[in-house]
Amino acid sequence: MKRRDFLKYTSLTTSAVLVPSFLKAFEIPQNFEGKKLVIIQFSGGNDGLNTFVPYQNDLYYQYRPKVALSKDEILKVHSEIGFHPALQQLRSLYDEGYVSIINEVGYPNPNRSHFRSMDIWHTASEAQEYKNNGWLGRYLDAECTAPHMAIEMSQGLSLALKGDQLSGMAVPNLNMLQKTIRSKHVKYINNNHKGHSHNAHVDFMYKTLASTYSSTNYLNEKIGKVDRSSSYPQTQLGKQLQDVASFIKAGAKSKVYYATHNGFDTHVYQKNKHQQLLGQFDEAVGTFVQDLKKSGQFDNTLVVVFSEFGRRVKENGSAGTDHGTANNMIIIGNQLKKAGFYNQETDLVNLDSNGDLQYSVDFRDVYATLLDKWLDTKHDQILGGKRSPLAFI
């Protein structure tokens, strides 16, 4: 057995005791080979109906004289549905069987406020319930030991990644990593803290500080050795996914990555804006998948795209759309059990009293699927009850 294989093998047993002490001197940091979940949040309420267009449905054209996409411009993927023209790379991925689209995802008593609905998605709560920790934060509490196990590519941390004991880590960009902990003053405070302070809050803060240092140092060390692919579009989302790919390729032990794509609140002149936003997404995610494939990391990465709600079916008076309810989710990976469209087409006949779509898949069932079948945990302890996982993976 080669030494490297031996190390790999022993790391699987997760017991350092098995590593003979003469090998410890070499301390090769292990690369994380487990599954990673990459979440992309479309903020503002993406118009799902114009993302995956039901081009044979007359109702779609009746409801949206100005905003609808014509049969000639869309990218037809089958006899009923066409992708938005900006989604060329996603369409290729779809053709290769790497994409699963779930329609009519939502929750009972939908809330049409951006903030509130986003909170509901982040906390996996009922519409009438207020939780102060996020679903991924609760996963961290249950299964993880360090902040870097869930990384958000942003300045601040979303509620989704806030746990009670352990929260994820916000990393604005790789160059900032080093900067955040360069203060000698803060370093000294961290290094010279001993034992307990007799105040639980203060202890919690010292603990958070210590884990921030160790996570930041760990990521820094990892990232120092990685080639950064330069082909990414330098858009906000492009840069975020470029950094995510760097972490993955560096073998960082991070199970969840979180990226955000802003600007989907298209109340006025939707068409151009939507074209631009989906184009940015398409380029970024297309590059990301190619990058992962090239480095052999696509097998154990799953990308999930969501938005806090869809748009109203009927367009408004300003060539835009107003806040709606149910929407599609996009799942991208090569371990899909069911590629293509996961469930029935979006029902434009039976709308609710507001003229909005009715949900048929609860988003928490999607979360349960990801927790059980991808992150290998038990969803009921994290989602606060039994849900019904789906079969897309």
Next chain:
Amino acid sequence: MNEKEKIKHLSWRAGFGLSYQQWHSYTKLNDYIHDLFEHAKNVELLGEEVSNEEMQSMMQEDKKDLQMEMRKMEKDANFQWFQQMQKDENALREKVTFFWHDYFACRINNSYWSIKLNNTIRENALGNFKILLTEVSKTSAMLRFLNNQQNKKNAPNENFAREVMELFTMGRDKYSEEDIKEAARAFTGWRSNRLGEFVFHEKRHDTGLKTFLGQTGNWNGDDIIDIILEQPQTAHFVASKIHQHFVSETDDEKQIQWIADKLIENNYEISPTLRALFTVSWFYDSKNEGSIIKSPILLLVGMSRQGQFEFNDTKKCIRVQQSLGQILFKPPNVAGWNEGRAWIDSSTLLFRLNLPMALEKRKIATYKPTNATPFELADFLFQVPLPKANYQLPTKFGIDPMLSFMSTPEYQIC
């Protein structure tokens, strides 16, 4: 706690910390309490009065212009409030207003109504809870935020009734879904007109019989509030929130019940209830010292008071609030901010610890150093002792002691 420590402890509960000058001027707790309540008689409202004519013409404006105007108005109000919180004599009224701002959390785009709600709260912050609740419930901001505009006979919208009960008065699970439905019917017709004034819309009101919490009658919204306030549960709920913000983040059932009894004894008058709380001995138990993690606003206002920081730029001040995770007028939802340890994660903690020096270095605020010794300062700034080794921080790194001490985990709690 000795007398001086009690004053220090109370200053973070009933205000935004002591200014350096106050620290030297007060030796008796009772004098400090007396002044707190005396000064609180003064009410300083936010924003500028907008007449109905101005409001009318504002509504005629182009939507984009109006939005710009509203955004500017809100930023200005934020900064004005922030500066108001910094003055010694505003401590109690502004602190209690800030407490209700979180309690009656509301987030709407119409800044004029937002500010109006804030002033409604400020005027009644230390008055009677029933009047406060009624006045807040009748503001345009709240009626719209909780969809009572859409609540009408034959097409009820339960949102308003539900949140009034769940988050403003009784707390979860103390009523049935049926009670919510009936209360929603009673609130039909409560609306706000285009000028943001409260109107009762007779035609939309459901005059039928309603059975609410076991009492049957042709109830309207005011009746529902009366019935809610008769419930012992309501006093208990308000008391638990007061306890969480003024005493400790750790619940103590006995103490909560004590506050609830005081509320009922005082017929829901807030001022005497708080005065009683600030003079009861267990309020100053050592376990309550450092039992609260400062909210970003409390930290920031406290820092500027204690370190004589002066913010001189609205935008920068708001950006700091944003990075810390709390922007005035922008609570995440009707349940208010997630508090306690939810304030702390890797990024916010580093931001907090780097903040005092960053404010000074990047000229986000002007700073006037004092000539106090580290030991004097530690006495003044901390509720829990600083580890001995950290007394050398300022000399070790050649940093002003005030800035150095504020950049510690110990300064984040009170």
